[in-house]
Amino acid sequence: MTFDIDNLQDLTGQVAVITGGNAGIGEICSQRIAKHGAKVYVLCRSKQKYDDALQRCQDYDAETAKRWTYVQCDLADLESVKAAAETIKSKEDHLDMLINNAGVMAVPYSLTKQGLEIQCGTNVVGHALLSYMLLPLLVTSARKLAGTGRSVRMVQLSSIAHSKFGKGLPQHSWENLEKVNQDCGGTWGRYGKSKVGNILLANQLKQLTANENMSHLSIHPGYVNTGLYNGLDQSYGFFGKVFRTLGSKFFLVTPAEGASSSIYAAVSSEIDEKNLNGTYFDPKTKIGKAEPWAQDKDGVLGKQMIDFCKTFCKEKVGVDFDALAQEALEKK
Numbered sequence: 001m002t003f004d005i006d007n008l009q010d011l012t013g014q015v016a017v018i019t020g021g022n023a024g025i026g027e028i029c030s031q032r033i034a035k036h037g038a039k040v041y042v043l044c045r046s047k048q049k050y051d052d053a054l055q056r057c058q059d060y061d062a063e064t065a066k067r068w069t070y071v072q073c074d075l076a077d078l079e080s081v082k083a084a085a086e087t088i089k090s091k092e093d094h095l096d097m098l099i100n101n102a103g104v105m106a107v108p109y110s111l112t113k114q115g116l117e118i119q120c121g122t123n124v125v126g127h128a129l130l131s132y133m134l135l136p137l138l139v140t141s142a143r144k145l146a147g148t149g150r151s152v153r154m155v156q157l158s159s160i161a162h163s164k165f166g167k168g169l170p171q172h173s174w175e176n177l178e179k180v181n182q183d184c185g186g187t188w189g190r191y192g193k194s195k196v197g198n199i200l201l202a203n204q205l206k207q208l209t210a211n212e213n214m215s216h217l218s219i220h221p222g223y224v225n226t227g228l229y230n231g232l233d234q235s236y237g238f239f240g241k242v243f244r245t246l247g248s249k250f251f252l253v254t255p256a257e258g259a260s261s262s263i264y265a266a267v268s269s270e271i272d273e274k275n276l277n278g279t280y281f282d283p284k285t286k287i288g289k290a291e292p293w294a295q296d297k298d299g300v301l302g303k304q305m306i307d308f309c310k311t312f313c314k315e316k317v318g319v320d321f322d323a324l325a326q327e328a329l330e331k332k
Helices: 024-035 047-060 078-091 118-145 187-208 227-236 238-250 260-267 300-317 321-330
Strands: 015-019 039-044 068-072 097-100 152-157 214-219
Touching: 015 024, 015 118, 024 039, 024 047, 024 097, 024 260, 039 047, 047 068, 068 078, 078 118, 078 300, 097 118, 097 260, 118 152, 118 187, 118 214, 118 300, 118 321, 152 187, 152 260, 187 214, 187 300, 214 260, 300 321
Parallel strands: 015 039, 015 097, 039 068, 097 152, 152 214
Antiparallel strands: none
């Protein structure tokens, strides 16, 4: 039976946070999850982008739009991520699903506000900070839902690029800032490294919360016609525009098609019924298989990645990941 994003179970009373929830796959997730009753925090970089998305949501369904809440969040600025998490924590005492959807792809080399390579900084480190800061709310929900057959969901958007362009050690090291900021052979290598990082983050969070009622999933959504491909214009100019034009006509799928695995991971009862915690999904809710360097069976690369995130975020924005985890997991 095909999973239908327009026919979900009742989500009334649940709270969701979706990064990049104003466009593309994230916008579809925000619409469909709110449509079925959940309160959705839509995280995006600007109020104007949110307002544009809100108008589209009102056109889609006026009642759904009432369940959206805007939070400014620029994942390329850790201070902005920290402020977004603090805003959510000031408004909510629990959180049922976090979809780390936002990202940049194939953009020219540049640095985030705190000096990280833009793709690893935005796609991985920003989301790691948000995930840890929201962990107390997620664990609260997980414990409330214990015994109900429903787990809290943390969803990381990865990509098949983790396979095509990502690598393990020593090529794609997270040992220190110099290694994180290395060129990796070009924009696609850096993107692939960041998409491996998303799977590593899911694995690390799964390990951290092994005794909690939580499920951690990572997603390859497919080749989806979204603004993510705008980076090609910056990196390849005219040829990037040609690729986007031809792609949208011949092989890129719609955001609604691309969102199916993300929404499935976030809300489907099958995640718990089939014990799919830790699964990497391909498009159309098919169970996939991450590459060995992303599966990280020996735990070396994943620990290196999360240790870098911990050290960097503590140094730059004063957030202690270990203290947050201790607060969340010891709280009764």
